[in-house]
Amino acid sequence: MMVEISRQRKVVNAVMLSLSGLCTVVVIAVLFFILGYLLWHGISSLNLDFFTKLPKPSGESGGGMANAIVGSGKVLLLATAIGVPVGFLAGVYLAEYSGKAFAFLLRYVVDLLNGVPSIVIGIVAYAVVVRPMRHYSTFAGGLALGIMMIPIAVRTTEEFLRAIPNSLREGALALGATKAKTVFTVVVPAAISGLVSGMMLNLARVAGETAPLLFTALGNTFWSKGWLAPTATLPVMIYNYAIAPEEDLHKQAWAAGFVLLTLVLLINVTARVIIARGPASARR
Amino acid sequence: MATPQAIRPTQINVPIETESVKASPMAKLKIRNLNFYYGSFQALHDIDMAIQPNKITAFIGPSGCGKSTFLRTMNRMNETVRNTKVEGELLLDDENLLTMDVTNVRRRVGMVFQKSNPFPKSIFDNVAYGLHVNGIRKKSVIEDAVQRSLEHAALWTEVKDTLNRPASALSGGQQQRLCIARALAVEPEVLLLDEPCSALDPIATLKIEELLFQIKNLTTIVIVTHNMQQAARLADSTGFFLLGKLIEFNDTRKIFQNPGKKETEDYVTGRFG
Numbered sequence: 345m346m347v348e349i350s351r352q353r354k355v356v357n358a359v360m361l362s363l364s365g366l367c368t369v370v371v372i373a374v375l376f377f378i379l380g381y382l383l384w385h386g387i388s389s390l391n392l393d394f395f396t397k398l399p400k401p402s403g404e405s406g407g408g409m410a411n412a413i414v415g416s417g418k419v420l421l422l423a424t425a426i427g428v429p430v431g432f433l434a435g436v437y438l439a440e441y442s443g444k445a446f447a448f449l450l451r452y453v454v455d456l457l458n459g460v461p462s463i464v465i466g467i468v469a470y471a472v473v474v475r476p477m478r479h480y481s482t483f484a485g486g487l488a489l490g491i492m493m494i495p496i497a498v499r500t501t502e503e504f505l506r507a508i509p510n511s512l513r514e515g516a517l518a519l520g521a522t523k524a525k526t527v528f529t530v531v532v533p534a535a536i537s538g539l540v541s542g543m544m545l546n547l548a549r550v551a552g553e554t555a556p557l558l559f560t561a562l563g564n565t566f567w568s569k570g571w572l573a574p575t576a577t578l579p580v581m582i583y584n585y586a587i588a589p590e591e592d593l594h595k596q597a598w599a600a601g602f603v604l605l606t607l608v609l610l611i612n613v614t615a616r617v618i619i620a621r622g623p624a625s626a627r628r
Numbered sequence: 629m630a631t632p633q634a635i636r637p638t639q640i641n642v643p644i645e646t647e648s649v650k651a652s653p654m655a656k657l658k659i660r661n662l663n664f665y666y667g668s669f670q671a672l673h674d675i676d677m678a679i680q681p682n683k684i685t686a687f688i689g690p691s692g693c694g695k696s697t698f699l700r701t702m703n704r705m706n707e708t709v710r711n712t713k714v715e716g717e718l719l720l721d722d723e724n725l726l727t728m729d730v731t732n733v734r735r736r737v738g739m740v741f742q743k744s745n746p747f748p749k750s751i752f753d754n755v756a757y758g759l760h761v762n763g764i765r766k767k768s769v770i771e772d773a774v775q776r777s778l779e780h781a782a783l784w785t786e787v788k789d790t791l792n793r794p795a796s797a798l799s800g801g802q803q804q805r806l807c808i809a810r811a812l813a814v815e816p817e818v819l820l821l822d823e824p825c826s827a828l829d830p831i832a833t834l835k836i837e838e839l840l841f842q843i844k845n846l847t848t849i850v851i852v853t854h855n856m857q858q859a860a861r862l863a864d865s866t867g868f869f870l871l872g873k874l875i876e877f878n879d880t881r882k883i884f885q886n887p888g889k890k891e892t893e894d895y896v897t898g899r900f901g
């Protein structure tokens with residue numbers, strides 16, 4: 345009887361193990377397939393021009409996406425400048441100050457915000473920023489992505505701060521530190537590597553967002569005239585080129601996809617390295 | 629060991645003992661009618677005590693009897709726990725500790741915890757932290773204070789060449805001495821220690837006991853310990869707690885050799901607890 349059961353367990357165990365092993369292989373394969381596929385189709389367009397030249401007028405071949413690369417950089421910079429401070433401070437409040445009932449409510453609202461589809465955030469940014477200003481702009485795009493970063497920024501901050509043992513807070517308070525001093529000179533520094541990498545993953549997550557940019561940053565075949573003017577971005581460029589008829593544009597779209605994915609992966613890997621190398625208190 | 633019969637007469641000492649608590653103009657800390665509550669649970673009952681300056685006062689008693697709670701009312705650390713209430717009087721140099729600015733109280737009444745809790749910073753920055761917090765910015769002043777504090781904590785010779793290394797690299801005993809140095813850096817008038825050696829081996833424990841003895845002239849020391857030999861070795865006065873009440877508070881020698889209460893006698897002779 346016992347032997348029966350243990351044999352059955354072993355079989356189940358073996359099946360589960362090989363199944364999950366197989367799925368792991370699939371996950372890895374998918375990533376490398378996508379990377380390889382992008383590279384395969386885009387490699388012919390991946391040259392110095394791609395990174396340094398403006399798009400050519402339609403009909404002409406060649407040219408590059410320098411404006412979209414810079415545009416994406418600016419949009420993401422602005423998104424970080426908006427989403428990270430707001431989310432971080434709200435997370436600090438949630439972890440260190442708020443009462444139980446309010447924390448519950450705030451967490452709930454944050455989760456709801458996280459569930460708002462990106463296209464809806466784009467429409468709202470269009471209605472409250474683009475329309476009144478009568479301009480599509482880098483600013484509107486950055487704002488839309490920044491809002492998208494807030495929920496994760498809040499929850500990441502809260503989780504990493506909560507992981508810091510209370511004994512550290514008490515140690516600082518016992519030396520006459522105020523609550524705010526304690527939080528910002530002991531608790532936050534103790535969690536810093538987790539916080540930084542969390543924010544980087546957050547950035548990587550919105551870096552490929554296209555929908556909210558379609559009607560905020562719009563697009564631009566030339567260099568953007570500034571933060572309040574429309575700008576090209578990599579995701580929107582991919583979208584536009586992929587649905588264009590010209591074969592050459594398709595190739596450029598693949599190349600742009602490869603560049604975007606590589607960028608996202610790089611941010612991810614850097615974030616993981618920071619976590620792994622961080623102080624023990626943040627790793628826990 | 630004294631027999632219970634022999635102890636009875638010493639109970640006459642009790643009124644004198646309370647007398648000495650009341651008539652103690654010299655006391656660094658005076659505690660009168662202190663009651664403490666976690667929500668509806670009363671953890672301390674009518675504590676009266678006077679803690680003498682530049683002496684070592686030890687609290688003993690079975691776990692859960694309120695020693696830590698009492699210690700943590702003296703620097704108002706209990707205020708960080710939600711839903712607590714304190715009643716009675718706590719005087720620091722005749723000043724009402726409960727109405728003083730709390731950061732000021734904690735600067736004047738330092739604390740070392742049961743589990744060493746160095747900040748994830750360098751050794752130097754750990755010791756300097758309290759100075760920074762209290763607005764001291766001058767580098768030379770900070771450097772002097774760091775060295776002095778580490779010397780008092782008997783740690784200087786071991787770390788003087790590695791001040792910029794992370795505190796986490798130190799051994800357990802060194803970390804606890806670092807926490808003592810950190811507390812001493814702001815020159816507290818009272819130093820509270822809550823079972824500071826409970827996680828340490830005998831040699832590390834002995835080092836800490838020695839240094840506490842050395843710094844008696846700098847500050848007033850109050851130490852909670854579950855180790856009765858430690859109380860007997862270190863303390864000038866010892867208080868015995870049971871179920872949130874201060875059963876007896878007297879000269880350490882008296883507590884251990886000729887206790888005034890049956891409960892104390894039972895505890896110090898190891899009959900329970």
Ligand SMILES: Nc1ncnc2c1ncn2[C@@H]1O[C@H](COP(=O)(O)OP(=O)(O)O)[C@@H](O)[C@H]1O
Pocket residue numbers: 666669671689690691692693694695696697698709
């Ligand atoms: N944060 C808290 N909330 C509620 N009850 C507590 C808390 N801390 C301690 N207590 C209770 O108060 C009593 C005294 O605890 P404590 O002061 O830690 O005792 P000791 O230090 O003597 O072991 C115990 O019954 C304990 O359960």
Ligand SMILES: [Mg+2]
Pocket residue numbers: 695696697822
């Ligand atoms: Mg305790």
